[in-house]
Amino acid sequence: MKLLKLLTTFSTDLLQSNTNPAQSSIPPFYSNPMYFHIFLIVLVLLNIVLSQFELTTYNSSYYSRFYNDLYLQFVIAVLFSILGVLNPFLKIPEVLKERIKERHLKLYHLISNNKKMFYYRLLACILVIAYFSYERRLVVPNFDDSNIILQGVDIAILIFVLSTTYHMVTYAKIFLLENTFRLIKTFSILTSSIFILVPLVPLTFFILHILNLDESLISFDPVLFLAFNIIMVYVEYNLNNTKKATVNSEE
Secondary structure (H helix, E strand, C coil): CHHHHHHHHHHHHHHHCCCCHHHHCCCCHHHCHHHHHHHHHHHHHHHHHHHCCCCHHHCHHHHHHHHHHHHHHHHHHHHHHHHHHHCCCCCCCHHHHHHHHHHCHHHHHHHHCHHHHHHHHHHHHHHHHHHHHHCCCCCCCCCCCCCHHHHHHHHHHHHHHHHHHHHHHHCHHHHHHHHHHHHHHHHHHHHHHHHHHHHHHHHHHHHHHHCCCCHHHCCCHHHHHHHHHHHHHHHHHHHHHHHHHHHHHHC
16 A cells, blocks of 8 residues: 555656646646546446337447447557657657766667657657557457447547547657556556455345346446546546646646
């Protein structure tokens, strides 16, 4: 638990180390990831409600698609975390350059050549994306034109990817800091939640057994999709509050 507190404190301090007010400000709702996750939560809840009416295009057989979308969200998060470090638009701090100069002079000359380093890192980003695609990690689910809710999920994820890419290119430093904050915060939440979730698994199956319900007929895919996006809403909410505190402290 002490490690989690230290990681949380570190991530907050790291984010607040950014002194550019324009980059520290909270983005508008249309490019704020928090509202993206809220929108996905609303869509999955709407699909669950409509599926209770036994409509052809909104039944429980579509629940497996939410697992595919959840997997895609997770892969995109990991991919952008890697690209954020390799980002060719990210400038290497002078302090770090000086430390490298003291120990590795050849490496210092390499990173000091901004043009050459830009193309090296751009190539690294292309290779990472190619690897994810080749290994079938980055697989976009088939667009379903019969279910408007699944269409909404696909379009929302596409807009999120485009918005995140723009943010990564335009604000490379703050993008890296925000991603570090997200990773540490998400890790701390998942680690803390494991002590609550593990006992709930046998309890859930026990309740299903008592109620004489067949657990094989119950899909947990929407629940996992909901849980992930609720966690991400909380993470983004904390991120927004931290950025707001940073802006207020500078005024």
